[in-house]
Amino acid sequence: xxxxxxxxxxxxxxxxxxxxxxxxxxxxxxxxxxxxxxxxxxxxxxxxxxxxxxxxxxxxxxxxxxxxxxxxxxxxxxxxxxxxxxxxxxxxxxxxxxxxxxxxxxxxxxxxxxxxxxxxxxxxxxxxxxxxxxxxxxxxxxxxxxxxxxxxxxxxxx
Amino acid sequence: xxxxxxxxxxxxxxxxxxxxxxxxxxxxxxxxxxxxxxxxxxxxxxxxxxxxxxxxxxxxxxxxxxxxxxxxxxxxxxxxxxxxxxxxxxxxxxxxxxxxxxxxxxxxxxxxxxxxxxxxxxxxxxxxxxxxxxxxxxxxxxxxxxxxxxxxxxxxxxxxxxxxxxxxxxxxxxxxxxxxxxxxxxxxxxxxxxxxxxxxxxxxxxxxxxxxxxxxxxxxxxxxxxxxxxxxxxxxxxxxxxxxxxxxxxxxxxxxxxxxxxxxxxxxxxxxxxxxxxxxxxxxxx
Amino acid sequence: xxxxxxxxxxxxxxxxxxxxxxxxxxxxxxxxxxxxxxxxxxxxxxxxxxxxxxxxxxxxxxxxxxxxxxxxxxxxxxxxxxxxxxxxxxxxxxxxxxxxxxxxxxxxxxxxxxxxxxxxxxxxxxxxxxxxxxxxxxxxxxxxxxxxxxxxxxxxxxxxxxxxxxxxxxxxxxxxxxxxxxxxxxxxxxxxxxxxxxxxxxxxxxxxxxxxxxxxxxxxxxxxxxxxxxxxxxxxxxxxxxxxxxxxxxxxxxxxxxxxxxxxxxxxxxxxxxxxxxxxxxxxxxxxxxxxxxxxxxxxxxxxxxxxxxxxxxxxxxxxxxxxxxxxxxxxxxxxxxxxxxxxxxxxxxxxxxxxxxxxxxxxxxxxxxxxxxxxxxxx
Numbered sequence: 033x034x035x036x037x038x039x040x041x042x043x044x045x046x047x048x049x050x051x052x053x054x055x056x057x058x059x060x061x062x063x064x065x066x067x068x069x070x071x072x073x074x075x076x077x078x079x080x081x082x083x084x085x086x087x088x089x090x091x092x093x094x095x096x097x098x099x100x101x102x103x104x105x106x107x108x109x110x111x112x113x114x115x116x117x118x119x120x121x122x123x124x125x126x127x128x129x130x131x132x133x134x135x136x137x138x139x140x141x142x143x144x145x146x147x148x149x150x151x152x153x154x155x156x157x158x159x160x161x162x163x164x165x166x167x168x169x170x171x172x173x174x175x176x177x178x179x180x181x182x183x184x185x186x187x188x189x190x
Numbered sequence: 191x192x193x194x195x196x197x198x199x200x201x202x203x204x205x206x207x208x209x210x211x212x213x214x215x216x217x218x219x220x221x222x223x224x225x226x227x228x229x230x231x232x233x234x235x236x237x238x239x240x241x242x243x244x245x246x247x248x249x250x251x252x253x254x255x256x257x258x259x260x261x262x263x264x265x266x267x268x269x270x271x272x273x274x275x276x277x278x279x280x281x282x283x284x285x286x287x288x289x290x291x292x293x294x295x296x297x298x299x300x301x302x303x304x305x306x307x308x309x310x311x312x313x314x315x316x317x318x319x320x321x322x323x324x325x326x327x328x329x330x331x332x333x334x335x336x337x338x339x340x341x342x343x344x345x346x347x348x349x350x351x352x353x354x355x356x357x358x359x360x361x362x363x364x365x366x367x368x369x370x371x372x373x374x375x376x377x378x379x380x381x382x383x384x385x386x387x388x389x390x391x392x393x394x395x396x397x398x399x400x401x402x403x404x405x406x407x408x409x410x411x412x413x414x415x416x417x418x419x420x421x422x423x424x425x426x427x428x429x430x431x432x433x434x435x436x437x438x439x440x441x442x443x444x445x446x447x448x449x450x451x452x453x454x455x456x457x458x459x460x461x462x463x464x465x466x467x468x469x470x471x472x473x474x475x476x
Numbered sequence: 477x478x479x480x481x482x483x484x485x486x487x488x489x490x491x492x493x494x495x496x497x498x499x500x501x502x503x504x505x506x507x508x509x510x511x512x513x514x515x516x517x518x519x520x521x522x523x524x525x526x527x528x529x530x531x532x533x534x535x536x537x538x539x540x541x542x543x544x545x546x547x548x549x550x551x552x553x554x555x556x557x558x559x560x561x562x563x564x565x566x567x568x569x570x571x572x573x574x575x576x577x578x579x580x581x582x583x584x585x586x587x588x589x590x591x592x593x594x595x596x597x598x599x600x601x602x603x604x605x606x607x608x609x610x611x612x613x614x615x616x617x618x619x620x621x622x623x624x625x626x627x628x629x630x631x632x633x634x635x636x637x638x639x640x641x642x643x644x645x646x647x648x649x650x651x652x653x654x655x656x657x658x659x660x661x662x663x664x665x666x667x668x669x670x671x672x673x674x675x676x677x678x679x680x681x682x683x684x685x686x687x688x689x690x691x692x693x694x695x696x697x698x699x700x701x702x703x704x705x706x707x708x709x710x711x712x713x714x715x716x717x718x719x720x721x722x723x724x725x726x727x728x729x730x731x732x733x734x735x736x737x738x739x740x741x742x743x744x745x746x747x748x749x750x751x752x753x754x755x756x757x758x759x760x761x762x763x764x765x766x767x768x769x770x771x772x773x774x775x776x777x778x779x780x781x782x783x784x785x786x787x788x789x790x791x792x793x794x795x796x797x798x799x800x801x802x803x804x805x806x807x808x809x810x811x812x813x814x815x816x817x818x819x820x821x822x823x824x825x826x827x828x829x830x831x832x833x834x835x836x837x838x839x840x841x842x843x844x845x846x847x848x849x850x851x852x853x854x855x856x
Contacts, residue, residue, distance in 0.1 A: 093377065093385065104377030107385040111393070132382050176387045177375050181409035182318040182348035184222070184276040184788070205615045206568050206771075210578055250571060250578045251762035251769035291577040437786045439758050442615040445776065446755030447783060449805065451725075452812040457614055473728050475797035 033065045041138065045086045047113045047162055055155050058148060063138045074129040075115065081125060084118040084142045087111065090135030094127040105177065106170075107132065116170075118142025119163050205442045208248040208293025209236050213286045214268065219354050223274045223319065224284040225260065228292060230269050236294050237266045240301030241326035242433060242461045246441040247271065248293030249282040256438040256456070257283075258323035259297065264333060269294065272322035272354065298441040300461045302327040303431055307403035310429075311340035313395065315416050317388055317408020321345055321354050323433055323460075324407050328362065340402075341365075342395050345372040346388025346412070350381050369395065388412060389419045399424030405461075407433040414471055417464050430464035432471075451476055481692035482673040482684050484660070489547075489671060490521050491687040492630070492658075493593065501591035501628055504560055506553045508539055513553040515560055518593065525550060532638040532823065535832025546664045548594055551638040552822050556602045556751020560590055561623045562610065568619070568758070569771040578769070585619040591628035598641075598822035600631055600655045601648030602751030608814050609754055619773075628679065631656035633672075635703035637710045640823030642836055644707075645714035648820040651704040652676075658684060661700040672696045713826075713836040716843065717807055717817045723846055724808035728800070732845050736838055737796035739831050744777035746825035746833075747802065752818045753777070778802055807839060 033041070038060045042048055048056065066085070068074060074085070074092065092114055093104040105127070108114050117123045119142055149156030203209075211228040218224055230237040236245065239259050248254040261270025275284045286292060304327060312331055316324050331338050343362055347353045353372060363370030371391050373384040384391065388408070404420050406413050413432045421427050436455040439445040448455040451470040453462070470476055484492070496503045497519070507516035508525045518524065529542035530550045542549050553559075563586070570581040595603075607624065610617040634641075634650035643649030652659045657680030661672040672692055675681035747753040757776035762769045776783065779798050784791035792798050810818035819835070826834045 091382075091384075095377075095379075102379045104379075104381060104385045107377070107383075109384075173387050173390060176389075176411070176415060179411055180348070180375070181411045182352065182375065184274065204618050207580055207583075208569070208571075210580065212577070250573070251760060251766060253760045254758070254771075289576065293571075293578075293580075435786065436791070437784050439756070443613055444610070444615070444617055444754070444756060445758070446778065447757075447776075449801075449809075452809040454813070469725060475792050475794060476728075476801075 035060060038063060038138075041088065042086075045088075045138075046111045047086055047166065051158055055158060058155065059140070059145075062140050062144055062148075066137050066139045068131045068135040070131055070134050072131045074131065074135075075125045077125055077128050079125045081115070081118040081120070081123045082142055083115055084140045084145065085114040085137040087114060088136045088138065090131060091133040092135055093130050093132045095130060096127055106173070113166060115142070116163055116166055119146060119159070121146065205295070206440065208246070208254070208295050209234060210291045211236075211269065211294050213288050213290045213292060215288055216284070216286060219272060220352050222276075223272060223354065225270060225272045226283060226286060227261070227268050227270045228294065229267065230294065233266070236296055237269050239263055239297035239326075241304060241330050242301035242323055243297040243299045244323070244441070244460065245269065245271070245294050245296035246298070246438075247283060248295070249279055250291070250293070252282050253279040254293070255279045255283075256298070256441055260322035260325050262329040263326050264329070272319065274319050296441060298456055300459055302405050302461055303403060303463075304330050308337045310338065311342070311397050311402045312338055313397060313402050313404040313420075314341075314343045315388060315404060315406040315408070316343070316345045317412040318347055318352065319354070320408030320433070324405060325355065327405060332365070339367070340397055341368045342397060343368070343370040344388055344391045344395065345370070346391070346408070347372070347374050349374050349376045350378055350383070387415070389415050392419060392423060400426065402429065404430045406431065410434070410471075417468075421464070427464045427468070432462055432464060432467060433460045434462055434467065435460060479674040479676070481697045482675075482689035483692040483696070484671040484673050484684070484687065484689050486521060486668050488687045488689060492683065493518065493520055495683065495686060496591045496628060499589075501589045503591045503593060505593040506550065511539055512537060513539065513550060515553050515555065515557065515592070521547060524548070524594070530638065532640045532827045533832075534640070534826050534834050535829055537827040544664050545667055546662055546669050548632050548662045551634070551641065552596050552599060552751075552824055554824070554828070555749055556599050556822070557592060557595065558602070558606060558751055558754070560592075561603075561627065562606060562620050562754060563623075564775045566619055566773050567770055568773045571769045573767050585622040587622040589626060590623060591630070593630045595629050595631045595656065596634060596822070597631060597649035597652040598643045598820040599751055600629065600652050601643075601646075601820040602822070603629075604655055605752045605814070605816060605818060605820065606754060608816070609752075613814070629656045629658075631659040633659060633661040633700055633704055634707050635661060635700070637707045638823060640713070640826045641711055641821065642713035642715060642823060643821035644711050646717060646817065646819055646821035650707040651701070656680070661703065663696075672700050713823070713834070715807065715819065715821070715836050715839050717819065719843065720808035720817070720839070721811050723843065724804045727842050727846055730842055730845050732838075732841050733796045733800045735841070736799050736833060737794065739833055740795050740799045741830060742779040742781075742795045742798055743830060744779040745828045745830065747777040747779060748775065749824040749828045750806075751820065751822060751824070752806075778805070803835060803838060806835070
């Protein structure tokens with residue numbers, strides 16, 4: 033992807049909305065375009081966190097498996113972000129990410145983004161604030177899901 | 191604040207007397223949900239309903255329950271109910287066979303704001319069995335399609351096997367100027383659709399919030415989330431409507447069981463505008 | 477409206493009862509039965525509770541001997557007129573199996589020509605409230621209607637208040653104003669009581685004249701007024717019911733509800749004795765061979781655990797929530813629903829509560845907690 037197009041794509045992705053141009057520039061030097069085929073696994077449960085993705089096209093399923101069970105707990109599409117845990121050190125992936133449709137995304141090495149945050153705290157603040165909002169939204173949705181509101185008996189604690 | 195109910199025309203029969211109706215078909219929707227159609231006596235007031243209203247269905251000798259009417263209000267020869275088997279009476283209802291009889295009283299309650307929504311876009315947000323009381327509204331809108339702008343139907347269910355009206359839903363999505371999106375809380379390995387709570391579909395909706403009327407029906411938690419989220423996205427609260435549910439024994443305002451704050455859900459509801467019900471939605475154990 | 481004042485003696489009262497019975501009425505009066513006063517059919521004055529009076533206090537309702545010759549030296553019966561007019565157990569539907577289908581059978585409501593002797597003004601007010609709920613809203617209750625229409629009401633003004641009475645603050649007594657056919661007031665000077673009587677309807681007027689009522693001494697009317705005024709002034713309990721609607725939503729999270737909940741047994745006595753509580757439940761019954769099915773209607777109470785059962789649990793699971801619902805409905809929400817409070821100040825709930833919870837005191841505490849919250853300074 034040409035640098036100019038890269039900058040456009042970054043500027044228009046919802047996760048980076050409002051990020052000052054000089055930081056878009058910094059990120060554009062780190063970003064690289066990736067493509068996955070349908071049913072390709074992007075990362076597995078337990079993989080050491082490394083890459084962070086901004087999805088441009090396609091659909092990714094976050095799923096968890098156990099004997100006799102395999103459940104998709106969320107799907108992510110264009111405009112979403114995948115792998116936010118890469119922005120934290122010493123974490124591993126909690127779920128498997130599998131492409132339900134062919135996917136095109138911009139990938140970042142999480143460790144390098146974190147280094148930049150260390151060097152430029154203002155940049156770090158911008159990135160972490162966005163990451164916090166993202167995690168809050170996921171948490172809210174997850175809690176809602178955990179309530180199992182469609183269960184016939186409603187929600188019971190005991 | 192007064193919540194006076196306007197007097198209706200005098201009834202032809204005592205309001206607590208059920209009308210025996212013959213079951214004409216029983217269709218399986220999902221593993222625990224069935225759609226029952228009954229034939230009311232020709233021209234009987236029990237079949238003259240507005241979308242959003244409910245009937246009290248009686249199983250001879252067993253009991254009676256409020257069930258939303260889920261069919262086309264323009265089709266007077268048939269009354270349709272989509273019922274989830276969760277207890278004794280619902281189990282009896284879904285195990286009826288064509289030719290059996292059940293008792294019907296009603297229709298009761300308030301209805302979806304189809305008149306108020308004319309000239310605007312309509313956003314339908316349904317969760318689980320909540321799509322059933324909204325289906326008559328969808329039918330009415332499709333019958334008078336020119337009266338409305340965009341039609342968006344968002345439907346969330348627990349899992350793919352719990353989705354209702356799958357074929358119809360797909361057909362709605364193919365109609366012009368119509369969006370029909372569904373999502374599930376838990377997807378299976380073969381599911382290629384959206385997974386996430388129904389509010390995650392909002393960002394995929396193309397609409398002008400100020401000229402959109404939202405009709406929401408589903409588990410109460412889901413309706414609270416959805417209404418709050420829609421208001422945050424710019425829908426005027428008076429254009430948001432919810433269908434509430436409470437324990438009902440009579441449907442007619444006598445038994446007192448369905449009270450929610452100052453409202454009798456059977457008389458002032460089940461359809462409420464968001465401003466009407468909002469002060470009471472967040473009060474636990476009201 | 478000035479009504480003509482009449483005088484009846486005990487013979488006249490006896491004649492009144494007899495005449496009503498001749499006309500086909502079942503005459504109900506307060507009768508001492510099972511250690512309390514209940515509405516029971518009476519045949520004459522001998523059935524009235526002469527020689528008895530009530531001791532009423534929070535958590536206490538006793539019949540105790542009375543030395544006077546008064547027949548109405550007491551206050552409300554254990555229940556209001558709803559015990560007779562809004563039957564506690566009644567069949568609402570009968571059906572019969574019919575060739576794989578079923579047929580609804582004719583089920584005429586149990587009508588009865590009822591006359592009531594000795595209706596307290598609070599109970600008259602309660603009757604007007606029940607009329608509004610059961611006849612004056614979207615649907616009419618045909619069973620209540622069959623029994624209520626044509627009911628003959630002989631009220632009695634209260635010249636004394638019980639400690640639990642607070643009808644004055646609710647505007648429903650101690651003087652009956654409207655809704656009666658005849659209203660009496662009892663005077664006991666010596667051995668035999670005499671009655672001030674006024675007609676509230678043409679039927680009442682006819683009845684008084686047919687029972688030999690004579691014009692009352694001119695000072696009687698004023699004496700009754702003064703007696704009622706004294707009775708009102710003697711009431712120590714009151715409810716500031718006009719403040720209730722605005723306060724009740726703001727008080728939803730008040731810690732005071734927890735205080736009441738610790739004492740409340742959720743026994744439902746209050747709803748049983750309250751003359752305006754109308755909630756009912758329906759029960760389906762079948763014959764053993766399944767050929768006949770019936771639906772029966774029974775009194776229910778919002779204090780029961782299953783009252784709000786839905787989706788596998790109750791909305792109002794805690795006793796706190798249930799007490800809060802009852803008080804909020806009775807004093808505040810009823811006003812939005814039906815235009816008046818649901819409470820008439822009869823005080824029955826205070827007397828018949830096993831632990832003596834006093835609705836007037838609870839509301840007062842809630843008002844105080846609201847005032848305290850409003851004036852609590854928020855530090856900058």
